Amino acid sequence: MLRVATRDEAVREMEAAMRMGARFIAQGEPDYPKPLQAADSSPPMICVRGDASILSRPAVAMVGSRNASAAGLTFTGRLARELGDAGFAVISGLARGIDTAAHKAALGTGTVAVLAGGQDRIYPAQNAPLLERIVAEGGAAISEMPMGWEPRSRDFPRRNRIVSGVSLGIVVVEAARRSGSLITARFAGEQGREVFAVPGSPLDPRAEGTNDLIREGATLCASADHIVAALAPLIDIDWTERLSVSEPDDRRIETLWEELDFLSFGEPIRPAPTAVLPDDAAQDLPSGEADDIRSRLLSLLGPSPIGVDDLVRQADVPVRAVQMVLLELELAGRLDRHGGNAVSLVG
Amino acid sequence: MLRVATRDEAVREMEAAMRMGARFIAQGEPDYPKPLQAADSSPPMICVRGDASILSRPAVAMVGSRNASAAGLTFTGRLARELGDAGFAVISGLARGIDTAAHKAALGTGTVAVLAGGQDRIYPAQNAPLLERIVAEGGAAISEMPMGWEPRSRDFPRRNRIVSGVSLGIVVVEAARRSGSLITARFAGEQGREVFAVPGSPLDPRAEGTNDLIREGATLCASADHIVAALAPLIDIDWTERLSVSEPDDRRIETLWEELDFLSFGEPIRPAPTAVLPDDAAQDLPSGEADDIRSRLLSLLGPSPIGVDDLVRQADVPVRAVQMVLLELELAGRLDRHGGNAVSLVG
Numbered sequence: 001m002l003r004v005a006t007r008d009e010a011v012r013e014m015e016a017a018m019r020m021g022a023r024f025i026a027q028g029e030p031d032y033p034k035p036l037q038a039a040d041s042s043p044p045m046i047c048v049r050g051d052a053s054i055l056s057r058p059a060v061a062m063v064g065s066r067n068a069s070a071a072g073l074t075f076t077g078r079l080a081r082e083l084g085d086a087g088f089a090v091i092s093g094l095a096r097g098i099d100t101a102a103h104k105a106a107l108g109t110g111t112v113a114v115l116a117g118g119q120d121r122i123y124p125a126q127n128a129p130l131l132e133r134i135v136a137e138g139g140a141a142i143s144e145m146p147m148g149w150e151p152r153s154r155d156f157p158r159r160n161r162i163v164s165g166v167s168l169g170i171v172v173v174e175a176a177r178r179s180g181s182l183i184t185a186r187f188a189g190e191q192g193r194e195v196f197a198v199p200g201s202p203l204d205p206r207a208e209g210t211n212d213l214i215r216e217g218a219t220l221c222a223s224a225d226h227i228v229a230a231l232a233p234l235i236d237i238d239w240t241e242r243l244s245v246s247e248p249d250d251r252r253i254e255t256l257w258e259e260l261d262f263l264s265f266g267e268p269i270r271p272a273p274t275a276v277l278p279d280d281a282a283q284d285l286p287s288g289e290a291d292d293i294r295s296r297l298l299s300l301l302g303p304s305p306i307g308v309d310d311l312v313r314q315a316d317v318p319v320r321a322v323q324m325v326l327l328e329l330e331l332a333g334r335l336d337r338h339g340g341n342a343v344s345l346v347g
Numbered sequence: 348m349l350r351v352a353t354r355d356e357a358v359r360e361m362e363a364a365m366r367m368g369a370r371f372i373a374q375g376e377p378d379y380p381k382p383l384q385a386a387d388s389s390p391p392m393i394c395v396r397g398d399a400s401i402l403s404r405p406a407v408a409m410v411g412s413r414n415a416s417a418a419g420l421t422f423t424g425r426l427a428r429e430l431g432d433a434g435f436a437v438i439s440g441l442a443r444g445i446d447t448a449a450h451k452a453a454l455g456t457g458t459v460a461v462l463a464g465g466q467d468r469i470y471p472a473q474n475a476p477l478l479e480r481i482v483a484e485g486g487a488a489i490s491e492m493p494m495g496w497e498p499r500s501r502d503f504p505r506r507n508r509i510v511s512g513v514s515l516g517i518v519v520v521e522a523a524r525r526s527g528s529l530i531t532a533r534f535a536g537e538q539g540r541e542v543f544a545v546p547g548s549p550l551d552p553r554a555e556g557t558n559d560l561i562r563e564g565a566t567l568c569a570s571a572d573h574i575v576a577a578l579a580p581l582i583d584i585d586w587t588e589r590l591s592v593s594e595p596d597d598r599r600i601e602t603l604w605e606e607l608d609f610l611s612f613g614e615p616i617r618p619a620p621t622a623v624l625p626d627d628a629a630q631d632l633p634s635g636e637a638d639d640i641r642s643r644l645l646s647l648l649g650p651s652p653i654g655v656d657d658l659v660r661q662a663d664v665p666v667r668a669v670q671m672v673l674l675e676l677e678l679a680g681r682l683d684r685h686g687g688n689a690v691s692l693v694g
Contacts, residue, residue, distance in 0.1 A: 071550050199546030199558055202569035203418050211546055211569045214561065222549035222558045 016147040021135075022049035022119045031055065034239035036165040039191045043144035043162065049119050050140030054110045058235045059089040060227060061163045061188070063181045064098030064173035064198075065206055066346075067336045072098060072174035072206065075198060077105040079171065082224030084109025088231075089139075091167050093159065094127050095333050098173045098181075103130060107137050112166070115143040116159040116332075117151030124333055142166070156331030160184040161191070168231045169194035171221055175209030176337040178323065180330050182209045185218065194230055196221035205339035293321045294328075298345075301335075305342035363494040368482075369396035369466045378402065381586035383512040386538045390491035390509065396466050397487030401457045405582045406436040407574060408510045408535070410528045411445030411520035411545075412553055413693075414683045419445060419521035419553065422545060424452040426518065429571030431456025435578075436486075438514050440506065441474050442680050445520045445528075450477060454484050459513070462490040463506040463679075464498030471680055489513070503678030507531040508538070515578045516541030518568055522556030523684040525670065527677045529556045532565065541577055543568035552686035640664045644672050645692075648682075652689035 005013070017023060025031045026045045033055040036042045048055070060083050062076060080090045080102040090106035092099040094113040103111045111134055115122070119141060122128045131141055144162060145155065163184060164170045170188040172195070175181035189195050197218040200207020214220050221227055296315050300306075312322050326343055329335035336344050352360070364370060372378045373392045380402040383389045395402070407430050409423060427437050427449040437453035439446040441460040450458045460481055462469065466488060469475045478488055491509060492502065510531060511517045517535040519542070522528035532542050544565040547554020561567050568574055643662050647653075659669050673690060676682035683691050 071548050075549055198549060199554070199561070199567070201418050201547050201551075201554075202422055202545060204548075207546070207548075208569070211567060214546070215567050215569075215573070220546070220558060220562050220567075222555070222562075226562070 013147055017047055017119065020049065020120060022047050022141075023052075024048075025052065033059075033166045035059075035168065036162065038239045039161070039165040041161060042165055045144070046162075047119050047143050047145075047147075048140055050112075050135035051110075051138050052140060054089050054112060054138065054140050055142075055166060057089045057110070058087065058231065059091050059112065059167045060231065061091040061167040061170040061184075061193075062098065062102035062173060063092060063160075063163065063170065063184050064175055065179065065181065065337075066095055066097035066099075066330075066333050067206075068097040068101070068174050069204070069206055072198075072200075073101045076101040076173050079173070079198075079221075079224055079227075080105035080111075081109075083227060084111075086224060086228045088228075091163055093156075093163055094122070094124075094131060094141075096124060096127070100127060100130065102173075103134055103139075107133055107139070110137075111139045113139070113141045114159055114163045114166070115141055115145070115151070116155040117143065118145045118147045118149035119143050120147055121150050123151045151332070153328035153332040153334075156180065156328075157183055157187075160331075161187050164188035164191055164193050167193060168234045168237075169196060169227060171196040171198065171227060172210050172213060172218070173198045174200065174206040175213075176205055177208045177212065177341070178327070179209050179337060180327060182213065183327070183331075185213055189218075194219065194234070196227055196230070198222070205337070290321075293317045294325050297322060297325050298329075301329075301343070301345045303344055303346075305336075305338040305344045308341050308343060311343070360494055364394055364466065367396065367466060369394050369488075370399075371395075372399065380406075380513045382406075382515065383509065385586045386508070386512040388508060389512055392491070393509075394466050394490050394492075394494075395487055397459075397482035398457075398485050399487060401436050401459060401485065401487050402489075402513060404436045404457070405434065405578065406438050406459070406514045407578065408438040408514040408517040408531075408540075409445065409449035409520060410439060410507075410510065410517060410531050411522055412526065412528065412684070413442050413444035413446075413677075413680055414553075415444040415448070415521050416551070416553055419545075419547075420448045423448040423520050426520070426545075426568075426571055426574075427452035427458075428456075430574060431458075433571060433575045435575075438510055440503075440510055441469070441471075441478060441488075443471060443474070447474060447477065449520075450481060450486075454480055454486070457484075458486045460486070460488045461506055461510045461513070462488055462492070462498070463502040464490065465492045465494045465496035466490050467494055468497050470498045498679070500675035500679040500681075503527065503675070504530055504534075507678075508534050511535035511538055511540050514540060515581045516543060516574060518543040518545065518574060519557050519560060519565070520545045521547065521553040522560075523552055524555045524559065524688075525674070526556050526684060527674060529560065530674070530678075532560055541566065541581070543574055543577070545569070552684075637668075640668045641672050641675075644669060645676075648676075648690070648692045650691055650693075652683075652685040652691045655688050655690060658690070 024045050024047050027037055031052045076098050083090055084106045090102055090111040092102045113131055113134055117123055122131055164187055170193055172181050172185050185195050195218040197210040197213035198221050199211055219230060300315055312319050326335055334346050336346055371392050371394050374384055378399045423445050430437055431453040437449055437458040439449045458481055460478055464470055469478055511534055517540055519528050519532050536542050542565040544557040544560035545568050546558055566577060647662055659666050673682055681693050683693055
């Protein structure tokens with residue numbers, strides 16, 4: 001339910017942002033990231049905390065599993081450091097696992113966290129101190145959501161289009177099949193971004209998604225050189241030639257979701273104009289069937305891995321609905337994926 | 348030094364082969380493998396022990412490191428079993444590591460070992476019992492070399508063109524950079540064979556070669572399905588259309604070696620006509636400088652890994668010569684490669 005914000009609401013919003021050192025940047029303003037503005041469905045306005053000038057540097061996004069392996073985390077750190085040394089800003093989503101490792105390794109050279117909630121609603125809370133370091137050490141935090149907005153599951157895929165939107169390319173480090181990182185990679189491909197994937201042993205379920213991406217045409221990335229070589233020709237691109245001043249194209253994103261064979265229930269995923277505040281985030285939950293399915297699955301899930309097939313059978317709901325809910329939970333960092341197509345709730 | 352065999356020598360050769368249940372098959376005979384006959388530089392005659400009819404089945408070659416990881420060996424076994432179940436004969440070189448795992452897993456469905464020496468000179472000796480099982484369980488052993496021929500280092504790359512030559516495609520499972528398996532893969536590509544490579548973590552030196560192959564265009568293989576899907580359209584190919592009755596094209600192979608940036612010293616790698624016996628295998632060693640370099644390197648190498656750079660420095664010989672000797676040793680199963688571009692002699 002959208003409505004135009006009142007003048008008072010807008011003023012309160014800007015004051016709240018200023019109090020925590022954040023400011024709003026609208027499309028067309030010089031500090032608005034050029035690659036993002038050239039992307040379909042870019043947010044009309046973003047709220048930036050930290051040094052906005054980092055957004056004018058060439059950027060690479062790094063994404064991957066939350067429950068990453070030691071090898072995945074080690075490689076992420078090495079890659080982020082080398083990309084930083086090569087002059088790239090490292091973009092990620094502040095999630096645990098790969099995101100955290102990427103941000104940490106790029107603190108010294110500059111890194112950007114893209115948030116799913118408002119600037120004052122950090123998720124996961126355990127990474128709030130990391131975000132403070134990111135901002136203190138020349139990096140930034142970006143959000144398209146209003147102050148005070150608690151991130152819901154469905155805000156994470158939306159957020160991910162900004163992660164890739166501000167970047168020249170995106171690297172998927174470890175990703176199970178049907179994982180959120182793959183969705184991000186496909187959005188990135190739709191946006192015309194270079195997609196890189198880090199390979200892994202066929203015996204490692206956390207490499208299934210990235211190996212699939214490579215078979216589908218993503219560039220195999222085994223070192224920073226592979227990324228630097230591919231992106232070098234893009235650094236001096238004239239984004240103004242690609243700028244679109246048209247309205248955000250919601251239909252494009254909805255179509256992509258359809259193609260991905262996921263059930264899109266509730267409201268369509270679309271950029272929420274930052275200056276337009278929903279009445280109440282709590283009222284914004286999808287109603288009826290979707291809620292029903294979500295709560296039924298949540299009660300069936302626990303910390304022990306269960307096969308998705310078993311879950312579908314026991315929940316007695318359509319496979320696509322189950323997959324959509326699992327994806328939401330995973331993007332929100334509440335679901336872990338295991339080998340043999342099994343899942344469990346985090347903690 | 349080649350000379351035409353006398354009639355007596357040819358008769359003795361055929362009698363020796365018959366005594367161990369082997370027979371010679373010449374190009375143009377019905378049992379000569381069609382894909383091999385269509386390949387450049389195919390041997391005019393091969394000696395086959397076991398059930399030659401397996402050579403008329405569609406075949407996949409599996410190659411990789413001798414010092415393979417547990418994961419590499421496990422995946423090799425799974426892949427070979429699945430390829431066998433899908434109707435493919437599994438071809439390999441009877442070496443330890445990946446070759447051994449592939450042969451063992453495909454015993455029940457049929458597997459073919461291609462030898463670098465004569466049928467009565469099995470290398471490595473420890474795999475002689477495995478070869479007996481291969482032959483006893485419906486598989487076969489192929490060699491283009493005369494009876495009594497002790498395999499020299501330089502016979503292994505030559506042998507490898509037969510491994511890929513009888514196959515529709517070749518899978519490289521684990522391979523370090525600059526390893527013999529990569530040479531085999533490139534020969535296979537030159538022969539027009541499908542090249543598959545199994546990916547691995549960028550942190551695993553044993554995956555560097557296969558990841559490179561994928562970046563260069565080889566098909567990423569993470570399951571047997573990936574191979575079966577790619578090769579299915581080739582199974583009913585009419586090889587007679589591709590048959591070449593021209594002389595083996597030695598120049599092609601020599602050129603390939605040059606392209607590979609390895610020093611080709613001693614005699615050029617060319618198919619040795621089986622019916623033509625060298626006077627004495629011992630006289631056939633390359634003379635002068637090459638021998639000198641080889642013995643100098645052998646005295647410097649031991650069971651402890653040493654960096655190739657250090658080896659070059661201490662041997663004070665050209666890098667390309669060192670690489671060539673190392674490759675020979677590796678193909679002969681006498682050299683292990685380790686991370687950080689280090690090598691050691693096999694126990």
